Amino acid sequence: MAKEPVQSKLSPSAIRRPLLRWFDREARDLPWRRTRDPYAIWISEIMLQQTRVQAAAPYYERFVRRFPTVVALARARLDSVLKLWEGLGYYCRARNLHKAAQEIVTRFGGQLPETRSELLSLPGIGAYTAGAISSIAFGQREPLVDGNVTRVLCRVFRVRGNPKEAVVQKKLWSLAEELLPAARPGDFNQALMELGSEICLPKNPPCEVCPLRRTCLAKRHGEQNRLPARRRKKPIPCHTVVVGVIERNGRVLIDKRPSDGLLGGLWEFPGGKKQSGESLEEALHREVLEEVGIRIRVGDSIATVDHAYSHFRIRLHAFRCTYASGTPQCLGCDAIKWVRPGDLRRYAFPAANKKIIRALLDARQAGRRGSQ
DNA sequence: AACTCGGGGCT
C-alpha cells in the first residue's frame, strides 16, 4: 500500500504556479539575491536566523566585504568577527560561523558542501539553514520551514495544531516537501518565505492581494487571523542590574564575558544583579569585588537603561566610580582591561552597554566644551 | 519538550 499524501485536498501546482508567478513579479531586491556565491548565501542565512531582513542587510554587506571568502573568515580572529557582529544578537551564531569556516577549510577544502546532511554537520546549521543553502545556493530539491513558511502553510492547509509540537512540525515539513517543485526549488522556498513576510502577515493579512487567495483554506473559513495557533507565553522576570564605570588614571575598567552563555565573548562594565534587600550602591560594591576583585568608590549616576532580552528584562543602573584598592583580577570573566574612553569603540559591547557608553562619551564631550 | 540565546520594529 502506497503511503498516503499528507494533504491531498490541494494540488501542488495550484500553489506552485501562482506563487512563483507572484514571486517573479514582486520579489524584493535583497543584497544576498544579487549573488550566487554559496559562501555569501551561507552568511546571509545565518544572519537571518530570528533576525529581520532590514536588520541583517547592513551587517551582511559589511561582513562579506571584510571576509569575502571561507578562508578569510577561517583565518580571522574571533574578536574581530564578534566586533562585526556587535548589535546583531545571538552571538553564538558568530562563534559557530567562525568555527564552521575552519571546518569547511579542513574537511571540505574550503568549499561549502552541497548536501543537506553535510551542511547539517556544521555548527550553526540546522534543519532550516541546511534546506536554505542546499536549495538556494546549489539548486537541490530540499524543503525548508521557518516562521514565515509555518504561517503560510498553517493557513493555506488549515493546520490547527500548535506549530511548536513535534507532530505539527513533521506535518509542515511534509507539506513543504510535497509542494516543492523539481525546477527552481530555491526560488520556490524563497517565494514561500517572501509571501509570509510581505502578504501572509501575523495579523490582518491583506488576503485580497494574495496569490493563494483562491486556494487558502484558512481564508475560506475566515480563520486567517486565528492561524497558526498561538502559544501562551510565561511572564518574563525583570532584574535590576547595576554596573560601574570605574576610572583610574584616565582609563576605565572593562571585562570580557565568558565565551559560553549570554552575550558570550563580548565586553562589558563590571557589575551584576542586585539582590533583594540590597541598595544599588551595596550591590555594586559586592558585584565589583566578586567579579574583578577590587574596592571602589561609587559616584554619580551616568544613566539608567531599560533593556529587554528574549526571556527576561533588566533595568540597568550605571554609576561613575573610582578605583579605591585591590588588584584587579579575572574572577567571573575571561579577561579584564583598563582602556581609554576613546578606545571603547574598538571592543564589542552588548546593546545595553552601548547606551551607557554613549551617555558617558556625551557627558565627557559636554565637560570638555564647558571647560573651554 | 522545554530552555537558552539579542535586538529592534510594529501594533
Add this chain to the structure above:
DNA sequence: AGCCCAGAGTT
C-alpha cells in the same frame, strides 16, 4: 507591553 522575526544547540 507583547509579539515576532529566513532558528540552533543544549538539557
